[in-house]
Amino acid sequence: MWGVATAACQIEGAAAIDGKGPSIWDVYSRKRGSIDGGDTPEVACDFYQHFPDDVKLMQELGVKDFRFSISWPRVLPEGTGRVNERGLDFYKRLTDTLFSHGITPHATLYHWDLPQALQDRYDGWQSRRVVEDFGAYAALMGKHLGDRIRDWMTLNEISSFTRGAYGVGKPGQMAPGHSLASERDVNQVVHHALLAHGIACQALRASCPASPRISIAENYSPFIPVLEDPAGVDAACKAFRRENGGILMPILTGSYDLEWMEDHRDSLPEMRPGDMELIHQPLNALGSNCYTGRYVRPAEKPKGYEIIAWSPKFPVAGPTWLHIVPESIYWAVRLVGEAAARKDLPIFISENGCADSCEPDASGLVRDIDRIMYYRAYLSQLLRAVAEGYPVTGYFPWSLLDNFEWARGYSQRFGLVRVDYATQKRTPKLSYDWYRGVIAANRIV
Numbered sequence: 262m263w264g265v266a267t268a269a270c271q272i273e274g275a276a277a278i279d280g281k282g283p284s285i286w287d288v289y290s291r292k293r294g295s296i297d298g299g300d301t302p303e304v305a306c307d308f309y310q311h312f313p314d315d316v317k318l319m320q321e322l323g324v325k326d327f328r329f330s331i332s333w334p335r336v337l338p339e340g341t342g343r344v345n346e347r348g349l350d351f352y353k354r355l356t357d358t359l360f361s362h363g364i365t366p367h368a369t370l371y372h373w374d375l376p377q378a379l380q381d382r383y384d385g386w387q388s389r390r391v392v393e394d395f396g397a398y399a400a401l402m403g404k405h406l407g408d409r410i411r412d413w414m415t416l417n418e419i420s421s422f423t424r425g426a427y428g429v430g431k432p433g434q435m436a437p438g439h440s441l442a443s444e445r446d447v448n449q450v451v452h453h454a455l456l457a458h459g460i461a462c463q464a465l466r467a468s469c470p471a472s473p474r475i476s477i478a479e480n481y482s483p484f485i486p487v488l489e490d491p492a493g494v495d496a497a498c499k500a501f502r503r504e505n506g507g508i509l510m511p512i513l514t515g516s517y518d519l520e521w522m523e524d525h526r527d528s529l530p531e532m533r534p535g536d537m538e539l540i541h542q543p544l545n546a547l548g549s550n551c552y553t554g555r556y557v558r559p560a561e562k563p564k565g566y567e568i569i570a571w572s573p574k575f576p577v578a579g580p581t582w583l584h585i586v587p588e589s590i591y592w593a594v595r596l597v598g599e600a601a602a603r604k605d606l607p608i609f610i611s612e613n614g615c616a617d618s619c620e621p622d623a624s625g626l627v628r629d630i631d632r633i634m635y636y637r638a639y640l641s642q643l644l645r646a647v648a649e650g651y652p653v654t655g656y657f658p659w660s661l662l663d664n665f666e667w668a669r670g671y672s673q674r675f676g677l678v679r680v681d682y683a684t685q686k687r688t689p690k691l692s693y694d695w696y697r698g699v700i701a702a703n704r705i706v
């Protein structure tokens with residue numbers, strides 16, 4: 262599959278239109294100092310109005326698969342109970358339009374826009390009550406949209422909306438931007454997200470009329486051996502299991518990694534009987550949001566590996582965290598098979614991308630050769646995984662459009678298509694033309 266990826270809160274706009282309830286990002290972004298430039302997702306790319314044209318852009322690009330997310334407060338303004346038919350209707354119109362352009366929808370149930378009502382009612386992800394409510398929302402989506410949507414992702418990047426939002430003694434940068442008393446409290450928030458994933462898998466399987474294909478989009482950490490010899494690969498495997506031991510490993514294996522538990526022995530979440538079984542649901546595939554990775558080498562330490570610190574001028578592509586590490590995409594695939602012992606599990610790249618640094622030239626074209634370099638390098642590494650027989654099934658660059666980049670507001674542009682936010686004019690960048698060539702040839706050009 263050659264696709265593109267987006268998320269509701271980052272592109273839709275229409276934050277209070279047609280009965281949508283507020284999300285935690287609508288409220289958080291109005292808090293002074295939370296978002297660069299005081300930006301908010303209120304209008305964004307106004308995809309809510311512009312989607313027919315944007316679907317045409319996808320068709321011209323040649324993609325046959327589109328990843329988007331459903332806004333929970335658009336369909337359930339209070340988080341539970343009353344359904345907003347106009348919200349539901351939007352996703353029906355969107356999927357109909359996708360079908361009429363030969364494009365398959367891939368829907369994420371949760372890409373960070375929790376209904377503010379649930380934040381107010383019981384502190385959102387801090388409360389175990391969110392698990393049941395997420396299950397009910399998933400069941401509702403399966404019932405109303407399951408005839409059109411067969412490919413589902415439950416959650417997007419558990420660590421980002423839990424650890425990224427809840428700091429210990431200091432607020433996180435993601436909504437709702439709270440500070441918690443202890444690491445145990447943060448691990449409890451993560452545990453609730455894991456349970457929500459599990460219950461959503463069950464709810465979709467019970468409610469979709471045609472059997473759904475279920476995955477989760479996770480930004481687990483890949484590790485790249487500095488030296489790729491048996492000892493280096495072994496160090497990468499050890500790092501992979503331990504560093505991903507609190508999210509990916511329980512999802513894939515049904516238990517927190519034992520060494521991760523050792524690292525967190527004083528801060529383990531409250532677990533009830535049956536929790537790990539609920540978290541460990543069969544998956545049809547795994548989505549990897551892959552942007553960067555860390556280098557490791559073997560070490561004479563109890564852990565058996567050392568994560569190498571970044572050299573001061575290591576190249577980045579946009580935000581400061583986005584170190585350019587093309588091999589990360591190869592190891593993100595390989596280590597699921599090798600370190601997590603899930604060689605059977607198909608993997609698709611649910612996100613990969615970078616922010617560019619250019620303004621349009623006199624003709625209006627954005628010559629984003631930095632993005633082309635980035636994509637070509639990462640795709641070459643993905644091709645290595647394919648060549649070695651790993652079950653790679655698809656690639657969804659982030660993103661179709663420039664969009665609301667969370668705490669960075671509109672300052673970071675990840676799109677293959679430029680958006681002029683003042684006029685909502687779309688202009689395909691040079692990388693759009695390049696990706697169209699890749700799709701048409703079905704090879705890296």
Ligand code: PNW
Nearest residue numbers: 268417418421480550552582612659666
């Ligand atoms: C992902 N990090 O977020 C999200 O899924 C997208 O919504 C987002 O726009 C995209 O990547 C680009 O940032 C991330 O700090 C946010 O390592 C932060 C990190 C990674 C991914």
